[in-house]
Amino acid sequence: MFSSTDAQLMRRALDLAANGLFTTDPNPRVGCVIVREGQIVGEGWHQRAGEPHAEVHALQQAGDLARQASVYLNLEPCSHQGRTPPCSDALIRAGVSRVVVAMQDPNPLVNGEGAERLRQAGIRVDLGLMQKEAIELNLGFISRIKRQQPWVRMKLAASLDGKTALQNRQSQWITDLSARRDGHAWRARASAILTGIGTVRDDDPLMNVRLVETTRQPVKVLVDSRLDVSADARMLASPGVWIVTALQSDAEKPSLWRQLSDAGHRIVSIPNAQSKVDLKAMLRWLANEGVNELHVEAGSKLNGSLFREHCVDELLLYFAPQLLGPGLDMIELPSLEQIPGESDWAFVEHAGLGRDLRLRLCKTASLAAIGA
Numbered sequence: 001m002f003s004s005t006d007a008q009l010m011r012r013a014l015d016l017a018a019n020g021l022f023t024t025d026p027n028p029r030v031g032c033v034i035v036r037e038g039q040i041v042g043e044g045w046h047q048r049a050g051e052p053h054a055e056v057h058a059l060q061q062a063g064d065l066a067r068q069a070s071v072y073l074n075l076e077p078c079s080h081q082g083r084t085p086p087c088s089d090a091l092i093r094a095g096v097s098r099v100v101v102a103m104q105d106p107n108p109l110v111n112g113e114g115a116e117r118l119r120q121a122g123i124r125v126d127l128g129l130m131q132k133e134a135i136e137l138n139l140g141f142i143s144r145i146k147r148q149q150p151w152v153r154m155k156l157a158a159s160l161d162g163k164t165a166l167q168n169r170q171s172q173w174i175t176d177l178s179a180r181r182d183g184h185a186w187r188a189r190a191s192a193i194l195t196g197i198g199t200v201r202d203d204d205p206l207m208n209v210r211l212v213e214t215t216r217q218p219v220k221v222l223v224d225s226r227l228d229v230s231a232d233a234r235m236l237a238s239p240g241v242w243i244v245t246a247l248q249s250d251a252e253k254p255s256l257w258r259q260l261s262d263a264g265h266r267i268v269s270i271p272n273a274q275s276k277v278d279l280k281a282m283l284r285w286l287a288n289e290g291v292n293e294l295h296v297e298a299g300s301k302l303n304g305s306l307f308r309e310h311c312v313d314e315l316l317l318y319f320a321p322q323l324l325g326p327g328l329d330m331i332e333l334p335s336l337e338q339i340p341g342e343s344d345w346a347f348v349e350h351a352g353l354g355r356d357l358r359l360r361l362c363k364t365a366s367l368a369a370i371g372a
Contacts, residue, residue: 001126002100002126002129006072006100006126006129007129007130009033009035009040009070009072009100010033010072010074010100010102010129010130011130012031012033012040012043012072013031013032013033013072013073013074013102014031014074014102014130014133014134014137015031016031016032016033016043016044016045016054017029017030017031017045017046017054017074017075017137018031018137019031019045019047020045020046020047020048021188021189022188022189022214022215022216023047023048023215023216024046024047024048024049025049025191025216025290025291025292026049026141026144026191026290026291026292027046027048027049027141028046028075028105028138028141029045029046029074029137029138029141030045030046030053030054030073030074030075031043031044031045031046031054031073031074032044032045032054032055032057032058032071032072032073033058033071033072034058034059034061034062034065034066034069034070034071034072034096035069035070035071035072036062036065036066036068036069036070041061041062041063041065041066041069042057042058042059042060042061042062042063042065042066042069043057043058043061044056044057044058044059044060044061045057053077053078053087054073054087055071055073055077055087055090055091056087056090058071059090059091059094062094066094066095066096067094067095067096068095068096068097069094069096069097069098070096070097070098070099070100071091071096071098071099071100072100073099073100073101073102074101074102074103074130074133074134074137074138075101075102075103075105075134075138076101076103076104076105076110076112076114076115076127077090077091077099077101077114077115077118078105078107078109078110078114079109079110079113079114079117086114086117087114088113088114088115088117088118089117091118091123092117092118092121092123096123097123097124098123098124098125098126099115099118099123099124099125099126100125100126100129101115101125101126101127101128101129102127102128102129102130102131102133102134103127103128103131103134103135104127106141106142106145106146106371107145108145115127132372135370135371135372136372138292139151139293139313139314139370139372140190140191140291140292140293140294141292142370142371143292143313143366143369143370144287144290144291144292146369146370146371147287147369147370148284148287148288149280149283149284149286149287150191150192150283150286150287150291150292150293150294151292151293151294151313151314151366151370152283152294152296152306152311152312152313152314153186153190153293153294153295153296153313153314153315153316154296154298154303154306154312154314154315154316155183155186155187155295155296155297155316155318156303156315156316156317156318156330156331157174157175157179157180157183157317157318157320158174158317158318158319158320158330159174159319159320159322159323159324159327160319160320160321160322160323161323161324161325162329162330163324163325163326163327163328163329163330164300164327164328164329164330165324165327165328174320174322174324175318175320175356176320176353176354176355176356177211177354178353178354178356179318179320179353179354179356179358180211181211181212182318182353182358183211183316183318184209184210184211184212185211185212186295186316187208187209187218187295187297188209188212188214188216188218189293190218190293190294190295191218191219191290191291191292191293191294192218192219192220192221192242192286192291192293192294192295193207193208193218193219193220193221193294193295193296193297194221194222194223194294194295194296194297194298195207195220195221195222195223195235195296195297195298195302196222196223196224196298196299196301196302197222197223197224197225197226197228197229198298198299198301198302199297199298199299199302200222200224200229200230200233200235201228202299204233204234204235205234205235205297206234206235206237207220207235207297208220208235218295219240219241219242219291220235220240220241220242221241221242221243221244221286221294222235222241222242222243222244223244223277223279223282223298223302224243224244224245224277225245225246225247225271225275225276225277226245226246226247227243227245227247227252227253227256227257227267229243229256229260231256231259231260231263236260236263236265239263239264239265240264240265240266241265241266242265242266242268242289243260243265243266243267243268244268244270244277244282244285245267245268245269245270245271245277246269246270246271246272246275246276246277246278247269247271248269248271249269250267268285270282270285276305279305279306279309279311280309280311283311296312299328300328300329300330300331300332301332303330303331303332304331304332304333307331307333308333308334312363313362313363313366314360314361314362314363314366315345315359315360315361315362316358316359316360317358317359317360317361318353318356318357318358319356319357319358319359320355320356321355321356321357344363344364344365345361345362345363345364346361346362346363346364346367347359347360347361348360348361348362
């Protein structure tokens with residue numbers, strides 16, 4: 001069904017879509033290529049929610065040359081009126097003859113309807129070229145739509161013996177600059193960065209993107225069951241932090257609650273029966289707020305809680321070639337009576353970064369849930 005030329009042009013559409021890696025939330029990252037008589041006549045990508053979609057940019061560039069042209073998209077064109085008009089209708093009006101789509105849009109407002117509308121207009125639609133790569137690009141969007149929760153990526157930097165800090169809690173720096181810069185690139189693509197009160201108390205981090213260029217800072221999310229954070233914490237220096245607590249009202253700590261609110265931070269109560277933050281409910285709330293990818297950089301206790309509650313979809317592990325001996329573990333987990341027969345995790349990528357090694361693993365059940 002697909003030729004080597006089709007693959008090259010879809011690769012180009014995916015590369016264009018990646019231009020919106022840091023900016024499209026809560027929308028998906030989409031690229032579009034329009035080809036006529038073997039020549040690219042239009043290209044575009046979606047840049048920000050509320051702004052024109054990739055198809056519109058490409059059609060504007062192509063003009064009349066779009067008639068009888070082929071179109072390559074990493075995601076099915078939309079068929080509903082949102083903040084922008086339906087892209088399927090724009091393609092029909094332009095008179096294109098063929099649309100090659102990497103994957104169907106999981107949004108129930110589209111979900112095959114965009115492709116069907118094109119077919120009814122006499123346009124050939126070929127679906128499924130480089131679907132795996134298309135899913136990888138929009139893991140968070142697909143997770144939010146299909147599962148009503150973000151794609152949760154946990155980042156950890158450790159020594160070869162799995163320690164994230166010395167016994168005295170010193171942790172800067174285990175990994176080299178190239179690995180830290182790579183970690184900031186993963187921060188930048190996330191909708192939100194989550195940490196816990198223990199990390200804020202111990203390390204007082206900024207929790208922002210600094211080592212790579214970005215036009216958008218992810219939302220900072222702090223899990224703080226008892227609202228113990230200091231108003232002077234560095235991550236609170238700029239307004240807009242979402243603080244998730246188990247306190248059900250401002251009655252217990254009215255002064256701090258008011259001070260944080262007046263500083264422009266948002267305090268949300270999501271308690272469980274144990275007077276801790278309900279982590280599963282928190283993920284559903286974050287999805288409702290438009291969070292596609294949630295990047296976690298926390299301490300071993302919160303990491304362990306997220307694992308025990310089955311909240312983690314992906315591990316981003318950076319290992320430095322050194323041994324630290326006694327120190328802090330990556331994840332606080334209960335002891336096991338026997339070694340599990342099968343792993344819930346699959347290696348998906350490894351890369352050398354200077355002297356360090358990066359490993360990516362995804363939970364197999366999470367991949368299955370989003371159709372990867």
